[in-house]
Amino acid sequence: MRPAYEPSRYDRSGLSVGIVHFGVGNFHRSHQAMYLDRLFERGEDLDWAICGVGLLPGDRRMRDALASQDTAYTLVERRPDGSTDARIIGSIVEYLFGPDDPERVLERLADPATRIVSLTITEGGYNTSDITGEFDESNPGVRQDLRPGAAPGTAFGYVVEGLARRRARGIPPFTVMSCDNLPGNGDVARKAFVAYARLRDPGLGDWIDATVAFPNGMVDRITPVTTDADRAFVAREFAVEDAWPVLCEPFVQWVLEDDFTLGRPAFEHVGVQVVTDVTPYELMKLRLLNASHQALAYPGYLLGHRLTHEAAADPRLVELLTRYMDEEATPTLRPVPGIDLAAYGRSLLDRFANPYVRDTLARLATDASDRIPKFLLPVVHDRVRLGRPAPMAALVVAGWAVFAADVDEPGAPDRQRAAVAAAVRRQQADPIGFLRDTDLFGDLAERPTFADAFAASYRDIRAGGITAALAARLGTS
Numbered sequence: 001m002r003p004a005y006e007p008s009r010y011d012r013s014g015l016s017v018g019i020v021h022f023g024v025g026n027f028h029r030s031h032q033a034m035y036l037d038r039l040f041e042r043g044e045d046l047d048w049a050i051c052g053v054g055l056l057p058g059d060r061r062m063r064d065a066l067a068s069q070d071t072a073y074t075l076v077e078r079r080p081d082g083s084t085d086a087r088i089i090g091s092i093v094e095y096l097f098g099p100d101d102p103e104r105v106l107e108r109l110a111d112p113a114t115r116i117v118s119l120t121i122t123e124g125g126y127n128t129s130d131i132t133g134e135f136d137e138s139n140p141g142v143r144q145d146l147r148p149g150a151a152p153g154t155a156f157g158y159v160v161e162g163l164a165r166r167r168a169r170g171i172p173p174f175t176v177m178s179c180d181n182l183p184g185n186g187d188v189a190r191k192a193f194v195a196y197a198r199l200r201d202p203g204l205g206d207w208i209d210a211t212v213a214f215p216n217g218m219v220d221r222i223t224p225v226t227t228d229a230d231r232a233f234v235a236r237e238f239a240v241e242d243a244w245p246v247l248c249e250p251f252v253q254w255v256l257e258d259d260f261t262l263g264r265p266a267f268e269h270v271g272v273q274v275v276t277d278v279t280p281y282e283l284m285k286l287r288l289l290n291a292s293h294q295a296l297a298y299p300g301y302l303l304g305h306r307l308t309h310e311a312a313a314d315p316r317l318v319e320l321l322t323r324y325m326d327e328e329a330t331p332t333l334r335p336v337p338g339i340d341l342a343a344y345g346r347s348l349l350d351r352f353a354n355p356y357v358r359d360t361l362a363r364l365a366t367d368a369s370d371r372i373p374k375f376l377l378p379v380v381h382d383r384v385r386l387g388r389p390a391p392m393a394a395l396v397v398a399g400w401a402v403f404a405a406d407v408d409e410p411g412a413p414d415r416q417r418a419a420v421a422a423a424v425r426r427q428q429a430d431p432i433g434f435l436r437d438t439d440l441f442g443d444l445a446e447r448p449t450f451a452d453a454f455a456a457s458y459r460d461i462r463a464g465g466i467t468a469a470l471a472a473r474l475g476t477s
Contacts, residue, residue, distance in 0.1 A: 006087040008072070010040045015049035015093050018265075020108055020174075022155045023120040024052035024062055029089065030223040030248040032118060032179055034075060036091035038270035047113070048265040051094040053105055055155065063097040065243035071095055074234055074245040078356035085250075086238050098158065102151040109162025110169065115262035117162070118177040119189065121155050124370035124415050125180070126192040130377075131442045133188075135195035146199055156196040163197070163212065164204055175213045175261045181290055182374060183282055186216035186257065215257040218282040220289065222351060223248040224359040249357050255281040280336040287329045288341075289348055290375040292321050295392070296352065297364035298399030301407065302466035308359040312352035316470045321349065323474070324392035332382040362411030368400050369416040373440055384447045394453035395473050401427055401434040402461050416440075431455040 019036075021028060032050075039045050052071075054062055066073065071093055076086040096105050108114060119125075127136045136142070144150055145157030152158045163173050176193060178185035190209070198205030226244055234245045255273040258264075268274045273281070293308075299320065300311030311317050325345040333341060376393055383390045404414075405424045414420050419437055426433030432455050435445040444450050460469035470476070 006085075008037070008041070008088045008090040010043065010046075010090070012070075012072075012090045012093065014046050015040065015091075016047045017051045017094060017108070017111075017113060018045075018048035019050045019116045019118055020053060020105075020114050021050050021092075021118045021120070022053045022055065022158070023122070023125075024054060024059075024066075024092065024095065025120060026226060026246045026248075027219075027221065027223045028052075028118075028120045028179065029073060029092075029246045030075060031219055031221050031252065031254065032120075033089055033091045034252070035254065035267060035270050035272060036265060037087075037089045039265055039267070040091060042269065044269060045265040048116075049093045050091055051096060051108055051114075052092050053096050053098060053108075053158070055098045055153065055158070059097055062244065063095055063100075066092065066095045068243050074238070074240055074242045076230075076234060076238075076245060076247045077250045078247055078354070079250050080350070080354045080356065082356055084237065084356075086234070086240075089246075098152070102158075105158055106152070106161055106165065109158065109174070110165035110171065112171050114162075114174050116175045116177050116260070116264065117159055118179055119155065120179045122367065122370070123181055123374050124367055125155065126178075126182070126188050127156070128188060128192055129439060130370075130373035131439060133191065135192055137195075137199060142196065142199075145196075156193060159193060160197045160200060160204070160208070163208055164201075167204065167207055173208070173212045173261055175215065175259075175264070177215055177217065177260075179217060179219050181219065181286060183286055183378065184216055184279070185282075186214040186259075190214040211261070213259045213261040215259040216278040216282065217257060218253070218255040218278055218285050220253040220285055221248055221251065222354075222357055222359060224357060225363055227358075247357070249351060249354055251351055253285075280334055281339075283333055284336050284339065284341065284344065286375050287333065287379050288325055288345055290371070291329060291379060291393075292325060292348055292352070293364045294368070294372055294376050294400075295321055295324055295396045297361045297368075298396060298403045299466050299470065301361045301365065301403060301409075302399055302461070306361055308361060308364065309353050309355045309357065311361060312349060316467075316474065316476070318349060319474050319476070320392055320395070320470065324396075328383060328390050328392055329379045332379050360411065362409050365403065365409065365412035367413070367415050368404070369414050369420050369440055372397065372400060377441065377444070380444065380450055381442065384444065384449050387449065389449055389453060391453045391457075391473050394450055395457040395469060397434075398454050398457035398461055398469070399466065401458055402466075427458070431458070434458070 141154045178189040194209045305311040423434045432451045
C-alpha cells in the first residue's frame with residue numbers, strides 16, 4: 001500500500017449518530033463527511049457521526065456499496081501535478097434506504113440523539129420557483145406524501161414527520177442544514193419545509209418556523225462522478241477494492257452560519273469558516289465558480305470538448321470565462337471578507353484545468369434548468385436592472401438553447417425536460433422563444449438589453465457555429 005494512503009486513525013466503534021443526512025452522493029462524501037472525519041481523528045465530538053439516508057431508486061447502489069464495506073470508503077485528492085492523497089473516511093456509520101423501511105428512518109429522525117438533519121438533495125430538490133420562490137404544491141411527490149396515512153417518499157415528508165414526532169413527544173427540534181448550491185440555502189430550505197408542513201398542518205408549520213434553525217452555508221469542492229476507471233485507479237495505486245470511492249480536487253471550502261437549535265460539532269477546528277453572515281461568500285461562489293461551470297459546459301461541448309479540463313485549456317473559453325467573471329459577475333458582488341475577488345477568479349481557472357480530476361462537461365450540463373436560473377441569471381437580472389449588458393452570459397444561454405435542441409447526451413438529463421423541450425420548440429419560430437418561459441427567465445424576454453444579445457448569439461451559432469459566435473462576442477478572429 002502506498003505511503004500516501006491513510007486508514008482511519010480512530011476507533012469507529014466509539015462513534016454514535018448525531019446527524020442524519022439526506023442525499024449521500026460523492027459531494028457529501030468529499031465534503032461534510034470528510035470534515036467530520038477530520039474532527040473524529042482529533043478525538044473530538046464522537047457523538048456527531050452520520051446516518052446517511054437515500055430516497056431515490058438510484059440510491060440502492062449506494063446502499064449496497066456502503067453495506068459491502070462497513071459504510072467506509074476511500075477519498076482520493078488528485079493534485080494538478082498528478083500526486084495524490086488517499087484516506088479511508090469513517091464518519092458515516094449507518095446508511096438507510098428509505099423505501100426499505102420508512103419507519104426506521106422516521107424513528108432515527110425522532111431520536112433525541114439526532115440534532116442535525118443535513119441535505120444535499122440538489123439545487124432543484126427544494127421544489128420552489130426560481131422566480132417567485134414559492135413552493136410547488138402540485139408536485140406529485142408532495143401530493144402523495146400529503147395523503148392521510150401515506151408512507152413518506154420525499155425529503156419533505158420524512159423531515160416534517162420526524163419533526164412532528166419530536167413535537168408530540170416533547171423532544172426539541174433538530175437543525176435542518178442545507179449543503180446545496182443555492183443562494184440563501186438555509187432560507188430556501190426553511191421556506192420549502194415550512195410550506196410543506198403548513199399544507200399538512202398549519203400549526204405544525206408555524207411551530208417549525210418558530211423553533212427550527214435553518215443555517216445558511218456555502219460549500220465548495222469539485223467532485224466528479226465515480227467511474228470504473230476511478231475504481232481501477234484506486235485498486236491499482238492503493239491496493240484497495242472500493243465499490244464506490246470518491247476522487248476530487250484538493251481544494252475544499254465550507255462557510256457556515258452559526259445558527260443551530262441543539263448545538264453542532266466544532267467544525268471550526270477542522271477548517272470550516274463559521275460566520276454570522278454567509279451571503280458574500282455564497283454569492284461569490286455561485287456567481288463565479290458555479291456560473292463559470294455553466295459557461296464552460298455548453299460552449300465547451302459545442303466546441304467538441306467532453307472533459308472540463310480540456311475545455312478549461314481552450315483559450316477561447318478562458319477568455320469567455322475571464323470576461324464573464326471580470327466584466328459581468330464581479331461588479332454585482334459586494335466585498336468578501338478576506339477574499340481578493342480577482343485572485344479568486346484566476347484560481348478557479350487553475351482548478352478547472354486540473355487534468356487529474358477528469359470532471360465531465362455532461363455532469364456540469366445536468367439539470368441546466370435548475371442551475372442556470374440559480375447561478376448565472378441572478379447576475380443577468382442585476383445587470384439588466386441597472387441597464388447594463390451581459391453579452392457573455394447571453395452567449396452561454398444561447399449555447400444552452402442549442403445544446404438542448406441538438407445534443408442527445410444521456411449523461412446530462414434535465415429534471416424539467418418538458419419545459420426545456422417547449423422552449424426549444426418556441427425558439428424555432430421566435431428569435432427569443434427560448435426566453436419566454438417566465439418560470440425560468442422571469443421577464444428577460446421583455447428586456448432588450450439581454451434578449452437582443454441572446455438572439456444575436458443564437459443566430460451566430462446557427463449560422464457559423466459556436467466558434468463564430470465566440471469570435472463575434474470576444475472580438476477575436
